[in-house]
Amino acid sequence: MYKVFFITFGCKVNQYETESLKTTFQKNGYEISDSQDSADVIVINSCTVTEYGDSGVLSTLRKARKKLPSAVIVLTGCYPQANKDFAEKLSEADIITGTKNRQETVRLVSEFIENRFRKIEISEYTRNDPFENLDFPEFENNTRTFMKIQDGCNQFCTYCIIPYARGRCRSRNIESVRAEAEKSALIGKKEIVLTGINLAFYGTEYGMNLADAVEICAEVDGIERIRLGSLEPEKMSDDLLKRLSAVEKLCPQFHLSLQSGCNRTLKAMNRHYTAEEYSELTQKIRSFFPECSFTTDIMVGFPDETEEDFRESVEFVKRIGFSRVHVFRYSRRKGTPADRMSGQIPERIKSLRAEKMAEAVKESEEKYLRSLVGKTVKVLFERENCTEFHRGYAEDYTLIKIPCENSEKSLRNQLICVTIEESRSGFCTGRIADGFSPDLKTGQ
Numbered sequence: 001m002y003k004v005f006f007i008t009f010g011c012k013v014n015q016y017e018t019e020s021l022k023t024t025f026q027k028n029g030y031e032i033s034d035s036q037d038s039a040d041v042i043v044i045n046s047c048t049v050t051e052y053g054d055s056g057v058l059s060t061l062r063k064a065r066k067k068l069p070s071a072v073i074v075l076t077g078c079y080p081q082a083n084k085d086f087a088e089k090l091s092e093a094d095i096i097t098g099t100k101n102r103q104e105t106v107r108l109v110s111e112f113i114e115n116r117f118r119k120i121e122i123s124e125y126t127r128n129d130p131f132e133n134l135d136f137p138e139f140e141n142n143t144r145t146f147m148k149i150q151d152g153c154n155q156f157c158t159y160c161i162i163p164y165a166r167g168r169c170r171s172r173n174i175e176s177v178r179a180e181a182e183k184s185a186l187i188g189k190k191e192i193v194l195t196g197i198n199l200a201f202y203g204t205e206y207g208m209n210l211a212d213a214v215e216i217c218a219e220v221d222g223i224e225r226i227r228l229g230s231l232e233p234e235k236m237s238d239d240l241l242k243r244l245s246a247v248e249k250l251c252p253q254f255h256l257s258l259q260s261g262c263n264r265t266l267k268a269m270n271r272h273y274t275a276e277e278y279s280e281l282t283q284k285i286r287s288f289f290p291e292c293s294f295t296t297d298i299m300v301g302f303p304d305e306t307e308e309d310f311r312e313s314v315e316f317v318k319r320i321g322f323s324r325v326h327v328f329r330y331s332r333r334k335g336t337p338a339d340r341m342s343g344q345i346p347e348r349i350k351s352l353r354a355e356k357m358a359e360a361v362k363e364s365e366e367k368y369l370r371s372l373v374g375k376t377v378k379v380l381f382e383r384e385n386c387t388e389f390h391r392g393y394a395e396d397y398t399l400i401k402i403p404c405e406n407s408e409k410s411l412r413n414q415l416i417c418v419t420i421e422e423s424r425s426g427f428c429t430g431r432i433a434d435g436f437s438p439d440l441k442t443g444q
């Protein structure tokens with residue numbers, strides 16, 4: 001039996017596709033290896049969102065080839081899909097595929113093992129590509145499971161390479177969403193994270209929207225929590241929010257991608273909202289979800305961003321009161337409009353701005369965590385073994401840690417009420433709420 005080892009870069013969609021490929025390889029008689037050294041086949045599922053990501057993929061490929069000269073090496077995913085000409089020349093890889101026809105990967109590997117013919121199969125996207133249903137991913141090592149329900153993006157933000165790597169928007173049919181939620185419940189998963197490349201566009205081609213997918217997952221017994229992956233501010237209509245707010249199992253956490261708090265920069269990024277509209281949207285969402293949390297992505301150092309633009313963005317981020325913010329430095333992507341723009345910002349300035357933004361963000365994050373002290377929240381615990389703390393996430397995606405003495409037993413995959421006693425940097429600590437004992441497994 002051949003052993004296959006996976007290396008995954010990038011987003012939840014890529015992680016989902018890797019877990020699904022594991023199932024496909026197992027179904028075809030391969031064994032999933034948890035060590036690269038003992039693997040016969042190595043699959044590198046790549047990302048190309050940033051320059052930094054690209055160099056990580058290339059160095060991983062070269063190291064793998066050097067370490068395992070006779071292994072079958074597959075380079076797949078967004079990097080080869082968006083950088084076809086360059087990728088084809090990467091002789092370290094025996095098989096190169098893109099983001100389409102993922103299921104074919106195992107056939108290509110089996111053929112290569114037979115005939116040792118190098119294979120490059122990177123199919124171009126067309127306007128009408130269907131959503132590719134993949135094998136059921138077990139996410140054995142994860143407590144929560146991801147479910148990919150949408151792929152592609154039609155927005156073409158000027159800095160972004162993703163539409164070139166993922167094609168146009170397309171959605172998974174709703175019955176397949178239900179079936180996978182049922183399978184996830186059967187293997188004991190309690191939380192599903194719905195994910196996509198542009199999730200907010202789910203269901204457009206079927207006259208549906210994200211609420212349809214959330215409602216159908218909520219109907220499944222055993223699924224206790226549904227979390228939404230990254231969302232673009234478009235499509236967050238009153239009707240959608242009204243329906244989502246009626247789903248008790250929906251976690252009130254919204255990762256609403258902002259990118260900049262400055263209108264001049266948002267316009268240059270081809271983002272389809274102003275800072276004011278974004279702020280109004282967060283207030284609207286709060287009117288449906290009073291206890292919700294907002295997380296986001298913010299970019300600094302976009303071409304032609306002045307000190308004034310940057311300050312405006314920092315002040316805006318402070319005003320919203322995010323619970324968590326991912327700060328990115330603008331990364332030039334060949335083939336994107338922003339790459340051809342004048343006013344490229346020196347790396348030194350980008351780093352300075354990223355530091356300043358991170359400081360401002362830290363203040364918001366700590367202020368948010370302080371506001372939780374004294375509250376009782378429901379936590380899905382994650383780790384098997386307790387080293388100092390049992391840890392898990394609350395519904396608003398706050399990391400919660402409780403000292404091990406709260407329970408000698410593992411709390412993994414248990415939903416438990418915790419009273420928050422203290423906020424720390426990046427997480428809160430607490431104790432199991434009075435009247436709630438994991439031994440009795442009450443309140444599930």
Ligand code: SF4
Nearest residue numbers: 153155156157160162
């Ligand atoms: S919405 Fe913009 S940033 Fe997001 S994937 Fe699409 S093009 Fe990229």
